[in-house]
Amino acid sequence: MLAGSFSQVCDDWEHFLQRKYKPVNPVESFRTYDIAKPSVVKLYKEQHQKQTLDFVIRSRQKFSQLDKAHMGIWEALEMLNELKDESDNDTELSQIEHCLQTAEALKRNAKKERFDDWMILTGLIHDLGKLLYYFGAEGQWDVVGDTFPVGCRFSEKIVYPEFFKSNPDYYNPAYNSLYGIYKANCGLDNVLMSFGHDEYMYMVAEKYLPQEALYIIRYHSFYGQHRENAYTHLMNERDHEMMKLVKTFNSYDLYSKSDAPPDITKLKPYYQTLIRKYFPDKINW
Numbered sequence: 001m002l003a004g005s006f007s008q009v010c011d012d013w014e015h016f017l018q019r020k021y022k023p024v025n026p027v028e029s030f031r032t033y034d035i036a037k038p039s040v041v042k043l044y045k046e047q048h049q050k051q052t053l054d055f056v057i058r059s060r061q062k063f064s065q066l067d068k069a070h071m072g073i074w075e076a077l078e079m080l081n082e083l084k085d086e087s088d089n090d091t092e093l094s095q096i097e098h099c100l101q102t103a104e105a106l107k108r109n110a111k112k113e114r115f116d117d118w119m120i121l122t123g124l125i126h127d128l129g130k131l132l133y134y135f136g137a138e139g140q141w142d143v144v145g146d147t148f149p150v151g152c153r154f155s156e157k158i159v160y161p162e163f164f165k166s167n168p169d170y171y172n173p174a175y176n177s178l179y180g181i182y183k184a185n186c187g188l189d190n191v192l193m194s195f196g197h198d199e200y201m202y203m204v205a206e207k208y209l210p211q212e213a214l215y216i217i218r219y220h221s222f223y224g225q226h227r228e229n230a231y232t233h234l235m236n237e238r239d240h241e242m243m244k245l246v247k248t249f250n251s252y253d254l255y256s257k258s259d260a261p262p263d264i265t266k267l268k269p270y271y272q273t274l275i276r277k278y279f280p281d282k283i284n285w
C-alpha cells in the first residue's frame with residue numbers, strides 16, 4: 001500500500017518534470033498522451049475496454065429519464081467544483097474553473113469572431129454533464145475522456161487505440177467493419193457515441209439551446225473526428241457544417257487551460273444573467 005502510493009508520487013513527479021521541461025510551444029504542449037499521467041492511462045484503459053454498444057444503449061436509456069436531480073445551472077457548476085477529471089492531461093484545476101476559463105476565452109473574442117452569446121454560454125456549460133459522476137455513473141470512464149462511435153470499427157486515430165483490444169466489440173464481426181451497423185453518411189444523429197458527459201449534457205440542455213450549441217456540446221470530445229477526421233464516412237451535410245463550429249469551439253476549450261484561474265465570485269453576476277436568458281431557474285438532470 002505504502003509502496004504503491006510512493007511509486008504513484010514518483011510517477012506524478014516525473015510527469016510534472018517532463019511537462020515542465022518540454023519545449024513550450026503553445027499548441028504542441030497540449031494533449032501529449034505519450035507522456036501522460038498514470039491516471040490518464042488507467043482511465044482510457046478502462047474506458048476502451050468497457051464502452052461497448054450494449055453499454056451505450058443501456059446508459060442512454062438510464063440517463064435520458066432526467067430524474068436524477070432538479071437544479072439550476074449555477075448550482076450544477078458549484079456541485080462540479082470538487083471534480084477533478086482523471087482523463088485530462090492538461091489541467092489540474094477544478095471543473096468550474098475550467099468551464100469559466102473556456103467561457104471567458106470565448107467572451108474575449110466574441111466581438112472579433114462574431115460569437116452569439118449562446119456560444120459563451122456553451123463554453124460555460126459544455127462540461128456540466130460530468131455531474132453524471134454523482135448521478136450513478138460507474139466511474140469516471142463513463143463520464144470523461146474523448147468519445148468515439150460504437151457499433152463500428154474503432155479508429156486507430158483515437159487516443160490509445162491498443163486498449164480497444166480488450167473490448168468485446170472489437171472481435172464482433174457485426175461491429176468491427178468500417179461501417180459496422182451504420183450506413184454510409186447516415187449522419188452522426190444516427191450514430192451511437194461512447195457514453196459520457198457530452199451526450200448527457202446534450203439531453204439535459206436539448207429543450208433550451210439553439211441547435212448549434214447543442215451540437216457543440218454533444219460532440220466536443222469527439223477528437224477522432226474534429227481533430228483526426230477519422231469518421232467522415234458517417235457524416236452528412238449537416239455534420240460537415242456543424243463540425244466547423246466544434247473545431248472553433250475546441251480551440252477555446254483546450255487552449256484556455258493555460259490561462260490564469262478565474263475569479264469565480266467576480267464573474268458570477270455576468271454569467272447568472274446569461275444563464276437566465278436561456279434557462280429557467282431549475283431544470284431536470
Ligand SMILES: O[C@H]1[C@H](O)[C@@H](O)[C@H](O)[C@@H](O)[C@H]1O
Nearest residue numbers: 085087088144145146220221
Ligand atoms: O480529458 C478531456 C476531458 O474529459 C474533456 O472534458 C473532454 O471533452 C475531452 O475530450 C477529454 O480529452
Ligand SMILES: [Fe+2]
Nearest residue numbers: 126127220221
Ligand atoms: Fe468535455
Ligand SMILES: [Fe+2]
Nearest residue numbers: 098126127253
Ligand atoms: Fe472542456
